[in-house]
Amino acid sequence: xxxxxxxxxxxxxxxxxxxxxxxxxxxxxxxxxxxxxxxxxxxxxxxxxxxxxxxxxxxxxxxxxxxxxxxxxxxxxxxxxxxxxxxxxxxxxxxxxxxxxxxxxxxxxxxxxxxxxxxxxxxxxxxxxxxxxxxxxxxxxxxxxxxxxxxxxxxxxxxxxxxxxxxxxxxxxxxxxxxxxxxxxxxxxxxxxxxxxxxxxxxxxxxxxxxxxxxxxxxxxxxxxxxxxxxxxxxxxxxxxxxxxxxxxxxxxxxxxxxxxxxxxxxxxxxxxxxxxxxxxxxxxxxxxxxxxxxxxxxxxxxxxxxxxxxxxxxxxxxxxxxxxxxxxxxxxxxxxxxxxxxxxxxxxxxxxxxxxxxxxxxxxxxxxxxxxxxxxxxxxxxxxxxxxxxxxxxxxxxxxxxxxxxxxxxxxxxxxxxxxxxxxxxxxxxxxxxxxxxxxxxxxxxxxxxxxxxxxxxxxxxxxxxxxxxxxxxxxxxxxxxxxxxxxxxxxxxxxxxxxxxxxxxxxxxxxxxxxxxxxxxxxxxxxxxxxxxxxxxxxxxxxxxxxxxxxxxxxxxxxxxxxxxxxxxxxxxxxxxxxxxxxxxxxxxxxxxxxxxxxxxxxxxxxxxxxxxxxxxxxxxxxxxxxxxxxxxxxxxxxxxxxxxxxxxxxxxxxxxxxxxxxxxxxxxxxxxxxxxxxxxxxxxxxxxxxxxxxxxxxxxxxxxxxxxxxxxxxxxxxxxx
Numbered sequence: 210x211x212x213x214x215x216x217x218x219x220x221x222x223x224x225x226x227x228x229x230x231x232x233x234x235x236x237x238x239x240x241x242x243x244x245x246x247x248x249x250x251x252x253x254x255x256x257x258x259x260x261x262x263x264x265x266x267x268x269x270x271x272x273x274x275x276x277x278x279x280x281x282x283x284x285x286x287x288x289x290x291x292x293x294x295x296x297x298x299x300x301x302x303x304x305x306x307x308x309x310x311x312x313x314x315x316x317x318x319x320x321x322x323x324x325x326x327x328x329x330x331x332x333x334x335x336x337x338x339x340x341x342x343x344x345x346x347x348x349x350x351x352x353x354x355x356x357x358x359x360x361x362x363x364x365x366x367x368x369x370x371x372x373x374x375x376x377x378x379x380x381x382x383x384x385x386x387x388x389x390x391x392x393x394x395x396x397x398x399x400x401x402x403x404x405x406x407x408x409x410x411x412x413x414x415x416x417x418x419x420x421x422x423x424x425x426x427x428x429x430x431x432x433x434x435x436x437x438x439x440x441x442x443x444x445x446x447x448x449x450x451x452x453x454x455x456x457x458x459x460x461x462x463x464x465x466x467x468x469x470x471x472x473x474x475x476x477x478x479x480x481x482x483x484x485x486x487x488x489x490x491x492x493x494x495x496x497x498x499x500x501x502x503x504x505x506x507x508x509x510x511x512x513x514x515x516x517x518x519x520x521x522x523x524x525x526x527x528x529x530x531x532x533x534x535x536x537x538x539x540x541x542x543x544x545x546x547x548x549x550x551x552x553x554x555x556x557x558x559x560x561x562x563x564x565x566x567x568x569x570x571x572x573x574x575x576x577x578x579x580x581x582x583x584x585x586x587x588x589x590x591x592x593x594x595x596x597x598x599x600x601x602x603x604x605x606x607x608x609x610x611x612x613x614x615x616x617x618x619x620x621x622x623x624x625x626x627x628x629x630x631x632x633x634x635x636x637x638x639x640x641x642x643x644x645x646x647x648x649x650x651x652x653x654x655x656x657x658x659x660x661x662x663x664x665x666x667x668x669x670x671x672x673x674x675x676x677x678x679x680x681x682x683x684x685x686x687x688x689x690x691x692x693x694x695x696x697x698x699x700x701x702x703x704x705x706x707x708x709x710x711x712x713x714x715x716x717x718x719x720x721x722x723x724x725x726x727x728x729x730x731x732x733x734x735x736x737x738x739x740x741x742x743x744x745x746x747x748x749x750x751x752x753x754x755x756x757x758x759x760x761x762x763x764x765x766x767x768x769x770x771x772x773x774x775x776x777x778x779x780x781x782x783x784x785x786x787x788x789x790x791x792x793x794x795x796x797x798x799x800x801x802x803x804x805x806x807x808x809x810x811x812x813x814x815x816x817x818x819x820x821x822x823x824x825x826x827x828x829x830x831x832x833x834x835x836x837x838x839x840x841x842x843x844x845x846x847x848x849x850x851x852x853x854x855x856x857x858x859x860x861x862x863x864x865x866x867x868x869x870x871x872x873x874x875x876x877x878x879x880x881x882x883x884x885x886x887x888x889x890x891x892x893x894x895x896x897x898x899x900x901x902x903x904x905x906x907x908x909x910x911x912x913x914x915x916x917x918x919x920x921x922x923x924x925x926x927x928x929x930x931x932x933x
Contacts (some may be wrong), residue, residue: 242284273304317641336637339477344390363397383491391497511597528553536621537561718767
């Protein structure tokens with residue numbers, strides 16, 4: 210076997226190996242995500258803003274999984290992304306930003322269970338004019354989101370609130386809550402030179418100040434007034450609080466701690482807050498209290514004892530004591546883990562009424578299981594607290610009721626939404642069932658129905674102009690040479706430079722190879738967290754499409770529009786196939802059936818078919834569509850015969866009608882039903898095709914790289930140089 214044949218054989222074998230590995234990895238991802246759903250993690254209700262993925266649009270690029278800082282929120286099932294650990298999602302929103310085809314939308318609540326949130330406009334103003342709601346109370350549970358909302362509302366208030374002299378004791382804004390949203394609002398107002406007061410019933414920092422000592426707080430890089438750029442993605446509670454204190458000190462902001470707000474009176478421009486330390490008058494109000502409100506209680510006798518607390522601050526205060534943690538979420542497990550690892554606690558137990566810890570992160574679940582196995586934590590599942598006494602706790606377990614010796618109880622079962630306070634404040638609540646802030650049901654539209662925003666349209670026009678200029682320039686250099694037959698080219702003075710091994714031809718080949726290799730920047734961008742800082746994923750997909758189109762066009766100039774050997778022909782053919790499969794894979798989701806400018810989901814199609822079938826029931830027994838379906842090839846082969854059968858059936862049914870109009874109505878309904886049958890079958894076949902298309906396209910891309918390497922290797926082996 211000569212070198213050329215060996216290289217071709219290797220080029221053919223490599224993509225098959227790659228495809229097998231790719232399919233194996235995809236199968237593993239599917240099994241892992243399916244197992245998580247079977248354990249019940251996917252049934253949990255998201256606590257905040259969360260993604261909804263349209264499986265008919267999703268192309269399984271995995272970019273959303275790589276983008277999520279939490280790591281295990283999303284999974285891939287049947288080639289499409291799914292929300293696996295819903296209750297762990299805290300509203301980063303990066304998955305939606307990183308989806309290259311717009312298959313992800315961010316919503317509140319689910320279709321089964323709604324989430325109550327204040328009714329807000331685009332400026333975070335509630336149903337009560339002059340009262341704004343930001344941060345977790347408005348449904349955004351991420352520090353970065355809370356800070357951005359606080360800064361936005363401060364800019365909005367500064368822009369609309371006239372700079373007029375206020376009566377003594379009246380400030381421009383009263384900020385209720387000193388968490389990230391409230392403090393960011395204060396910093397923004399100080400930057401705008403507006404007067405305000407910050408009221409906090411506990412300590413500055415909000416929920417963060419209540420975290421256990423040295424707990425790592427997930428945050429995102431953000432810009433903070435009077436501090437600068439906070440670049441760390443993971444930071445401890447103490448360091449984050451120090452950042453806030455530094456910014457507040459530099460801005461000369463004082464937080465009024467220990468002030469509880471009981472109600473709001475007055476109107477926009479003249480509010481008065483009733484607080485535990487007297488009335489506070491302000492022209493505008495910003496509520497940034499969070500959703501937790503007051504800690505949720507057990508509701509059992511003895512809960513009022515001093516030994517009962519609702520958060521862990523410092524494990525050292527429980528040295529030598531017997532401590533019981535109650536709860537099954539991350540806060541409860543992290544408290545039990547910290548107590549056990551401190552080494553000073555005499556006995557640590559955790560009681561949870563459920564059969565398993567399904568509401569926590571996998572890392573915490575694994576850690577508590579290890580500590581339970583090592584007998585450092587007594588894990589009591591299916592257990593409820595009946596009563597609390599000074600020296601013991603009475604528990605109801607699956608084996609019966611008994612007393613557990615105890616010194617302290619830490620209850621970590623969440624908090625209650627301050628519904629009463631919001632109602633008294635005149636802030637209207639809305640229940641969101643899988644909807645966005647505007648209250649509209651979110652359904653991703655197919656590509657052909659989505660309107661391209663103006664910046665992307667301009668970008669596409671620039672790509673078109675650039676591509677036209679490049680091809681025009683390459684053609685102008687030697688068009689007279691490319692039009693000559695092969696024999697006449699040998700006598701042309703341009704032959705030495707424009708032939709594939711000539712100076713010009715060689716440089717064009719190198720440049721074309723570089724353009725082709727740029728196609729791999731897009732998959733690298735999807736999988737690399739480092740490259741996420743270099744522009745939105747959709748712009749990279751546009752670039753990927755552009756260089757994919759340009760690669761074969763430029764390479765034909767390198768080959769001088771001729772193919773002189775089998776390896777070069779195979780390389781060119783593989784490049785063309787890769788480009789064509791990329792084009793199909795990029796736009797195939799636009800073929801999803803649509804009507805009226807929106808996607809028709811399978812449920813819509815079946816419901817419409819059943820309504821049509823019901824109208825036909827008096828005259829015909831029309832079978833429901835076989836949604837299990839066959840391949841698209843089988844569908845296309847069967848369609849002509851189905852059309853003939855349909856016409857024959859209509860001719861036979863014609864004699865059952867006395868009225869021509871009645872028959873015409875039947876005929877129209879019947880044809881519509883048959884079209885729906887075909888549409889449903891096509892829909893299912895399209896979904897199956899989309900699940901495998903990426904493997905086909907990626908495998909051919911690997912083959913292309915190997916083929917080009919083989920082409921270069923054979924050329925060098927045969928002695929082709931710059932001027933031969």
